[in-house]
Amino acid sequence: MAPATVLCIGMAGSGKTTFMQRLNSHLHAQKTPPYVLNLDPAVLKVPFQPNIDIRDSIKYKKVMEEYNLGPNGAIVTSLNLFATKIDQVINLVEKRSENLKHCIVDTPGQIECFIWSASGAIITEAFASTFPTVIAYIVDTPRNTSPTTFMSNMLYACSILYKTKLPMIIVFNKTDVKDAEFAKEWMTDFEIFQQAMQSSDELNEETGNGSGYMASLVNSMSLMLEEFYSTLDVVGVSSFTGAGFDDFLKAVDNKVDEYNEFYKAERDRIIKAKEEHAKKQKQKELSSLMKDLGIKDKKAAGVEVLSDLESEDEGEGLVEPDENEFKAERSYTFPEDRYAEIDENTEDDLQARYQSAFEQTAKTADSKTAEDIAKYIRQS
Numbered sequence: 001m002a003p004a005t006v007l008c009i010g011m012a013g014s015g016k017t018t019f020m021q022r023l024n025s026h027l028h029a030q031k032t033p034p035y036v037l038n039l040d041p042a043v044l045k046v047p048f049q050p051n052i053d054i055r056d057s058i059k060y061k062k063v064m065e066e067y068n069l070g071p072n073g074a075i076v077t078s079l080n081l082f083a084t085k086i087d088q089v090i091n092l093v094e095k096r097s098e099n100l101k102h103c104i105v106d107t108p109g110q111i112e113c114f115i116w117s118a119s120g121a122i123i124t125e126a127f128a129s130t131f132p133t134v135i136a137y138i139v140d141t142p143r144n145t146s147p148t149t150f151m152s153n154m155l156y157a158c159s160i161l162y163k164t165k166l167p168m169i170i171v172f173n174k175t176d177v178k179d180a181e182f183a184k185e186w187m188t189d190f191e192i193f194q195q196a197m198q199s200s201d202e203l204n205e206e207t208g209n210g211s212g213y214m215a216s217l218v219n220s221m222s223l224m225l226e227e228f229y230s231t232l233d234v235v236g237v238s239s240f241t242g243a244g245f246d247d248f249l250k251a252v253d254n255k256v257d258e259y260n261e262f263y264k265a266e267r268d269r270i271i272k273a274k275e276e277h278a279k280k281q282k283q284k285e286l287s288s289l290m291k292d293l294g295i296k297d298k299k300a301a302g303v304e305v306l307s308d309l310e311s312e313d314e315g316e317g318l319v320e321p322d323e324n325e326f327k328a329e330r331s332y333t334f335p336e337d338r339y340a341e342i343d344e345n346t347e348d349d350l351q352a353r354y355q356s357a358f359e360q361t362a363k364t365a366d367s368k369t370a371e372d373i374a375k376y377i378r379q380s
């Protein structure tokens with residue numbers, strides 16, 4: 001069975017690393033030790049034993065010096081370097097997957113370095129396309145008791161859901177300091193949240209009596225958030241005491257079911273659609289190439305594969321030309337004797353020509369894809 005991958009994401013100081021440590025020991029106590037990854041290159045000490053640690057292969061300080069980068073640039077560059085090896089990492093996890101129930105991943109506190117970078121997307125995608133993958137969004141509960149801070153944090157979580165398109169669990173951490181009931185209530189009862197906002201000093205300071213532009217904006221956004229909350233599982237935990245970790249694991253199981261039922265199907269659909277589009281594109285290119293080569297005997301040339309395309313896309317496929325018109329139009333490209341050669345070619349010979357023409361097209365298509373990827377990375 002494929003292990004459930006939990007990506008721990010959260011603002012700096014929300015307690016991701018401590019949460020990872022507690023989750024690791026909790027799973028060890030249940031005799032189901034997880035596979036542990038640390039993807040934070042800048043962390044000085046990790047209080048758990050990771051199976052794979054980005055710091056073993058990439059020295060963050062050296063990256064800073066060598067590329068003359070600031071702290072965040074160095075995190076992104078370290079992740080870029082790591083992303084080039086992600087297939088090897090996935091292979092390592094896959095090799096152990098038979099005996100694994102969970103794979104847990106710690107990420108850098110600078111969320112944007114991970115979520116909004118090309119390498120973060122590559123790493124997330126590599127996991128999500130191999131294992132059922134869930135985001136655990138860690139929230140520092142005591143620091144989110146103000147409705148505006150709370151809502152900003154939830155908007156950030158929403159943008160992560162939008163970017164990763166993966167099932168998400170909101171984990172209210174540090175419940176030993178502040179119980180998470182207030183937050184759960186805000187997420188389930190819109191009126192209670194509105195009341196909290198109206199009596200919020202923070203909001204009143206800016207708008208006089210909580211009724212200006214800010215208040216109405218916050219109101220509209222909280223309506224949008226209601227929709228977002230309905231897709232989430234919410235748990236309160238204390239990474240210090242270990243409270244709430246059984247609930248968290250139940251939420252992971254729940255989200256894995258959701259992943260298999262909805263998210264995986266959606267992912268597979270997108271990947272299939274992309275593959276089919278690329279296939280059609282290649283067939284189209286091949287079709288016009290065959291036309292340019294002036295190959296008449298479609299069957300001998302092995303182009304019966306085009307029949308689907310021809311029926312779907314009339315006029316764009318390989319069209320049987322009128323005999324006279326064909327010769328008159330193409331005579332400057334292919335002299336008469338060449339035509340004779342084509343017509344009399346054996347099936348094998350034509351197949352070889354077809355093959356080489358196809359490879360040529362494929363090469364062009366690949367280099368275009370590579371160019372597009374480079375363009376995307378440069379833009380993002």
Ligand SMILES: Nc1nc2c(ncn2[C@@H]2O[C@H](COP(=O)(O)OP(=O)(O)OP(=O)(O)O)[C@@H](O)[C@H]2O)c(=O)[nH]1
Binds near residue numbers: 010013016043173240
């Ligand atoms: N009271 C309490 N403190 C916690 C809990 N979890 C973490 N902390 C404290 O919160 C602070 C930040 O914890 P970290 O685990 O380093 O947070 P992080 O999100 O990994 O931080 P970055 O690596 O900077 O992103 C530390 O002082 C922890 O001791 C908790 O459940 N309860």
